[in-house]
Amino acid sequence: MRELVLDLLLEQNVALSLSEIEDKFDQADRSTLYRTLKTFEENKVIHSVDDGSGMIKYAVCKDTCSCNPSELHAHFHCVKCKKTYCLTDVPVPEVNLPHGFSIDYVNLVVKGVCVNCRK
Amino acid sequence: MRELVLDLLLEQNVALSLSEIEDKFDQADRSTLYRTLKTFEENKVIHSVDDGSGMIKYAVCKDTCSCNPSELHAHFHCVKCKKTYCLTDVPVPEVNLPHGFSIDYVNLVVKGVCVNCRK
């Protein structure tokens, strides 16, 4: 199962949700896929994206993606097709916080219309 | 009810979730509060924040907050106390998207430890 899920994610150019992955396989159990994704994430094979759609999306980590706070990238969520893209070329910005606040992680999600839906 | 909710939100320096608002009142119905928040949001009295905690937070719009895409601000979510602050001084950055992508909205959430939890 893990091999199948990993292969599926590798051939995507967008991040997939648990439900979407579920739909790609005819007879796969939701909880198995759920735990597979959790395992992948813990082992830094994939990273999760909270695009605000209510469903967490997952994408494979590229070579450059060590998921360090210093090298996080932005994500794009298309409001039409609901697809979520990794903007690996768009690093999250430096943020000047009020005094006393410390940063662990930055989530930058851009919402709009993707190139495929722009016709 | 609306007056009470608005007063509550006005005296906060953080954004509140529906559940948190529910807890502040002893005998208020969840759906009433829910619809109150929706009404406020539609009328641009408050704005919602998706901080990735799973609960949408709400905060009153300040004078400068017209909720235009051009003047959105970042938000800070404390991983310890779970409070979410409006960083009204931190505008969301310009983002250079791949060709063909258009921007509707940008969500920038910084996670870390807030000044109160930093002791």
Place this chain on the structure above:
DNA sequence: TTGTTTTTGCAACCCGGTTGCATTGTGTAT
């Protein structure tokens, strides 16, 4: 007072995420 509109309360539903537990499968040592 009467009729109309808005707000509220209640209950139920939806859906993604999550978990407990028994079953199945895999891998290893004897």
Place this chain on the structure above:
DNA sequence: ATACACAATGCAACCGGGTTGCAAAAACAA
């Protein structure tokens, strides 16, 4: 080959935030 230990899977149920339909109550207007 067998027996055991451990990991992965399937199933069912649960959780919690969000959402909705509908009838009762409250606010408004004629």
